[in-house]
Amino acid sequence: MILDREMVILVVDDFEPMRKVTATQLRMLGLGKVVFAANGGEALRIIENQQVDMVLSDWNMPVMNGLELLKLLRTSERYWNMPFIMITAEAERGRVREAIMAGVSDLLVKPYTPERLSGSIEKALDWKARKRTPESVFPVVKASDKGTFETSAAAVAMLGGRKADKPVILIVDDLPDNLQLLARLFKADYRVRVAQTGLKALEICHSDTPPDLVLLDVMMPEMDGFEVARRMREHPNSEMTPIIFVTAMDQPESRQKGMTLGAVDYVTKPIEPEQLTLRVRNFLRYVELHKQLQADFDLMLEMERIKEDVEHMTRHDIKGPLAGIIGLLHGLQKDGAFNARQIAQLKLVENTAMQVIDMVNLSSEIFKIEHDSFVxxxxxxxxxxxxxxxxxxxxxxxxxxxxxxxxxxxxxxxxxxxxxxxxxxxxxxxxxxxxxxxxxxxxxxxxxxxxxxxxxxxxxxxxxxxxxxxxxxxxxxxxxxxxxxxxxxxxxxxxxxxxxxxxxxxxxxxxxxxxxxxxxxxxxxxxxxx
CATH class of the missing domain: 3.30.565.10 (Histidine kinase-like ATPase, C-terminal domain)
Incomplete structure (x- = not known):
């Protein structure tokens, strides 16, 4: 991806030397339009009063930290799609997940190279390109037409991450009219599949992509609904798939048999559309919550792998050379060829390098100590x-x-x-x-x-x-x-x-x-x- 040289980047950090370092790295990448803020509150005023195309923000700052700034931006339709890179030494899963949930475009772990910064900017721009509407990313965001900030508890607690696909309903009935009626009832809110025979229903349920819910008729030729349910419970791909029987059989013993086979509900024909729709919606709400939870766990696993890559980078690509630089600086100070002012400058450079090493130690060595892999x-x-x-x-x-x-x-x-x-x-x-x-x-x-x-x-x-x-x-x-x-x-x-x-x-x-x-x-x- 080619970076836009006219892009305005806001760097938010309460540590002035870090702001200067970041600005230098951005200019090395050909991005010269950089503005600065010392905290989230100051950044917010800048964003509201001048053009800003991307935010690079530190996490921990006084007045308003990076996460609070991110959450406020994501509560405004005007800024919901603004690329936001969080620069942090955080490695704790809960805090990283909180940033992801708040809608961060990318996480940049300290310390980082200009190449890594360039990659993070490209990922953030790609993040922006993938988004289409505010509702598709932050469905609980509320904002006024003017784009001003309207902070609410719901907005601050909004969910990010991956949005689960629509649930899939399989409708099984041997009568085409019944299939059309039920499909028409649910197709607006769910993905609907149909089967006219028990064998076709089992083929779908036993596949690698089983449905989230089965609406199953009982009275069918060749294989009735009870037999379909029994065979579903014998297969690992469908043993936990919820079943709602939709049938004309209203005898108590039929209802009991259906529930014994693991049905979550038993609805008799002729159906009442509103009642059936409500029952399906209420149940699938739990299905969607479960799928979203799994998506969150998958995302956390993905972030954990990214963290391990960063740990490898800091340990091998940064820490070793920095240790060598510190050793050289230390030797130069004892060389005797420099005056007091030059030695003081060498000492300052050494201290700065030691600060970077300190961040590496906190993000890599502690990780190894906590996981019993430190030697x-x-x-x-x-x-x-x-x-x-x-x-x-x-x-x-x-x-x-x-x-x-x-x-x-x-x-x-x-x-x-x-x-x-x-x-x-x-x-x-x-x-x-x-x-x-x-x-x-x-x-x-x-x-x-x-x-x-x-x-x-x-x-x-x-x-x-x-x-x-x-x-x-x-x-x-x-x-x-x-x-x-x-x-x-x-x-x-x-x-x-x-x-x-x-x-x-x-x-x-x-x-x-x-x-x-x-x-x-x-x-x-x-x-x-x-």
């Missing part, structure tokens, strides 16, 4: 260096809060603690998340202390003002537990615990209510040189 290849890790990088980045990131971030060790000056045994990139992820949590929890001008010490193992204690609320203390390290942070995912402490234990370490926290502080302590084994 640790330990090496010597200089925790002083890792923590120094984390602290330097935190000071720059939270400069606006005027925090005092203190990093100290219990060794004399000009001495270094022994190395830890683990994985340097995983260690960076642990402490980057914990220090980030501490900075977010601390009030403005708060003091955060990171203490590195040596006991039987190497210990890092991170203390910040602000006691963990009582209601979440027993779930502090659980997945998706967050408090007081609108943009929080609840993955920081959970991932820190997983990554610590994967390196044979231990993590714990303590609260001092009198001092109103929280401390998280990580212990990692020492490196034993062979």
């Amino acid at each position: 640790l290849n330990p090496c010597a890790v200089d925790l002083q260096e890792v923590l120094g990088s984390v602290v330097e980045l935190a000071r720059a990131t939270y400069e606006g809060k005027r925090l005092s971030i203190v990093f100290d060790t219990d060794v004399p000056l000009n001495e270094r603690l022994p190395a830890a045994s683990g994985d340097r990139l995983l260690c960076y992820s642990i402490f980057q998340n914990l220090v980030k949590n501490a900075c977010e929890a601390a009030p403005d001008k708060g003091r955060i202390v990171i203490m590195l010490s040596e006991e039987e193992s190497l210990q890092v204690a991170i203390t910040n003002p602000g006691a963990v609320p009582l209601e979440i203390r027993n779930r502090f390290f659980d997945k998706f537990v967050s408090h007081g942070k609108p943009s929080g995912t609840g993955l920081g402490t959970y991932s820190a615990k997983l990554l610590t234990e994967a390196q044979n370490g231990h993590i714990a926290f303590s609260v001092d209510d009198a001092q109103n502080t929280t401390s998280v302590t990580v212990r990692l084994p020492r490196w034993q040189a062979s």
Whole structure:
């Protein structure tokens, strides 16, 4: 597909460097018309006041997150077909499914390459091309004629994904007049098939595409309806197919026999069209719900396969080269050929690359740890260096809060603690998340202390003002537990615990209510040189 160079793309992200990176990648693809928003609320105002052809939005943002923006757009007929790419590090099925249900065009998992971004844009445009009417995609959307937003509970809870085909009804009767009457009754709402003999009915029911419901006459030559029902129950393709007997046999024993053969209803002739239509509609409502549920499960499986492809890409195509770049940057800083300003710039590039690695770790290594497929290849890790990088980045990131971030060790000056045994990139992820949590929890001008010490193992204690609320203390390290942070995912402490234990370490926290502080302590084994 050839991308339209005149297309206007709105990039929504609260992290300015990420907005610039995305804009650069878009321009590399020849898409120069890019506008920016720092959150969903700002994006909404831009969309309503100028031309926007596609939205690339981060998921977690303050004011209004990406999912809330998506849902609002999909409640307006004016924007129901606007391609919307969600950029996210989310891997949890429930949240991914929620985005799919809300009508996302594509999901772009961080980190991603320009080629992957190009493919995502093409998929989103293809998504738009496949849609025909708002009702075919979002049947519960309500919007005014002017296209303004009318948010309702139904609209926000709308269902996306695959729309099930019309249910199939098989009508079985040996009399052509009866077949025509019943077919005419249901053909507007359902797909109708007919059979004049029991053998033909069984051929259809035993096929790979059996009907969703059978309206079955009893009194037929060669093979009556009861025998058809009995044989249906003996075949795996039709044993669960619901049957409604439609017959002139109104004796109680005939009704009982029909119900014994597994019929869901028994209607006597002459039929009352409205009553029969209502019975069929009520029953097929359950059939449609079941088919939609299966479609949702199929879609989740498809997305899981996509996630596995992304995991493979990040592990092999991104993580390896980035690790090499970080190693080169680290070596250049020790080269002695650069001045202080150049070394500071190299350090900034290294920290940025480490942030990308951190996202990779959270989306790939945690997945492997959760599925018992992670294998640790330990090496010597200089925790002083890792923590120094984390602290330097935190000071720059939270400069606006005027925090005092203190990093100290219990060794004399000009001495270094022994190395830890683990994985340097995983260690960076642990402490980057914990220090980030501490900075977010601390009030403005708060003091955060990171203490590195040596006991039987190497210990890092991170203390910040602000006691963990009582209601979440027993779930502090659980997945998706967050408090007081609108943009929080609840993955920081959970991932820190997983990554610590994967390196044979231990993590714990303590609260001092009198001092109103929280401390998280990580212990990692020492490196034993062979």
